[in-house]
Amino acid sequence: MKEYHELLEKLKGLNAKGxxxxxxxxxxxxxxxxxxxxxxxENNIPGPNGAMIELKSARKSSTSMVTxxxxxxxxxxxxxxxxxxxxxxxxxxxxxxxxxxxxxxxxYNTLRSKVGFKIDVKEDRVExxxxxxxxxxxxxKLTLKGRFEAKLPRVLYVKAEAKGSGAEEEFWYNEAWLLxxxxxxxxxxxxxxxxxxxxxxxxxxxxxxxxxHGTAFRVMPANLDACFSHREKVI
Numbered sequence: 001m002k003e004y005h006e007l008l009e010k011l012k013g014l015n016a017k018g019x020x021x022x023x024x025x026x027x028x029x030x031x032x033x034x035x036x037x038x039x040x041x042e043n044n045i046p047g048p049n050g051a052m053i054e055l056k057s058a059r060k061s062s063t064s065m066v067t068x069x070x071x072x073x074x075x076x077x078x079x080x081x082x083x084x085x086x087x088x089x090x091x092x093x094x095x096x097x098x099x100x101x102x103x104x105x106x107x108y109n110t111l112r113s114k115v116g117f118k119i120d121v122k123e124d125r126v127e128x129x130x131x132x133x134x135x136x137x138x139x140x141k142l143t144l145k146g147r148f149e150a151k152l153p154r155v156l157y158v159k160a161e162a163k164g165s166g167a168e169e170e171f172w173y174n175e176a177w178l179l180x181x182x183x184x185x186x187x188x189x190x191x192x193x194x195x196x197x198x199x200x201x202x203x204x205x206x207x208x209x210x211x212x213h214g215t216a217f218r219v220m221p222a223n224l225d226a227c228f229s230h231r232e233k234v235i
Contacts, residue, residue: 004053004156008234010038011158011176015235019163019170027064030171031057034158037173053178057158058221059171065197065218068227069151071144072212073128073137079210081136082128083202086111096204103128104194119198121188128198141184148182148227155179156234157225174235181229195223 014020014037022029023036034057035041058066072079087097088111101109105119108131117136120127125140159175190196201213225231 007038007040007156011173011235014038014173019161019172022167022169022171025167025169029169030059030160030162033171034160034173053154053156054152055156055158056224057160057173058224059162060159060175060222061162062221064221066221066224068196068217068219068224069147070214070216071139071147072215073139074143075137078128078137079202079212082117082200083204083210085130085136086114086116087202087204088112096206098204099200099202101200103198103200105191106194119191121191126188126191144187145182145184148187152227153180155224155228158235159222176233176235177225178232178234179225179228179230183227183229186226186228190219190223190226195220196227 014034020033020037022033024032035055038055040055056066073082083097083099086101087099089095089097099111101111101116103109103117103119105121108118109116115131117128117130120129120135125138126144127138128136130136155178157177157179158173159177160171160173162169162171164170187196196217196219199214199216199218201215203211203213205211219227
């Protein structure tokens with residue numbers, strides 16, 4: 001396993017190379033090529049103070065969002081309220097209720113021609129509210145901080161210019177950040193600007209109880225660094 005300072009020197013050398021042809025066709029080619037060029041086999045690397053760092057990479061032009069973390073809204077009955085009020089059935093769900101939707105802080109979502117709910121950003125928490133102003137669920141600051149830091153405690157985040165496609169795609173790894181610490185203020189700003197979205201994925205057990213399939217907060221790759229309070233540009 002490579003040490004952090006050694007990887008950093010390799011990253012700088014990789015930047016100087018310019019565009020490199022992908023080692024694997026498709027979306028995962030970016031990360032695979034980076035790992036091969038750095039000579040690492042695992043996604044985690046030892047940091048300068050011994051703490052583990054997760055290596056992440058993204059195409060600067062990518063429109064595919066990165067999942068920050070998953071967490072059901074509070075209180076415990078929130079999923080039941082959402083499923084009861086806004087759930088629907090489909091043949092694919094075997095006629096059990098489901099609720100699959102994406103919400104943002106700018107406009108209400110629409111569910112089967114019915115106006116649904118949106119994110120309301122407060123000073124100390126994030127709420128899901130309907131048009132009548134009722135709070136359907138929420139996440140407080142401590143919960144969001146805990147989930148974020150459990151998922152992304154420290155990240156070496158490498159961004160790349162990309163050109164071409166398929167087996168001919170090429171990458172120039174020309175920007176890298178060492179990131180740590182959850183920025184609640186940055187998180188709220190990105191929510192307000194619809195650069196962070198929340199995916200609601202709720203199903204239903206045969207006894208009628210709700211089943212959370214992974215309520216996820218997702219961000220555009222170019223904005224991931226803004227979620228961290230400590231940001232050091234290393235390339």
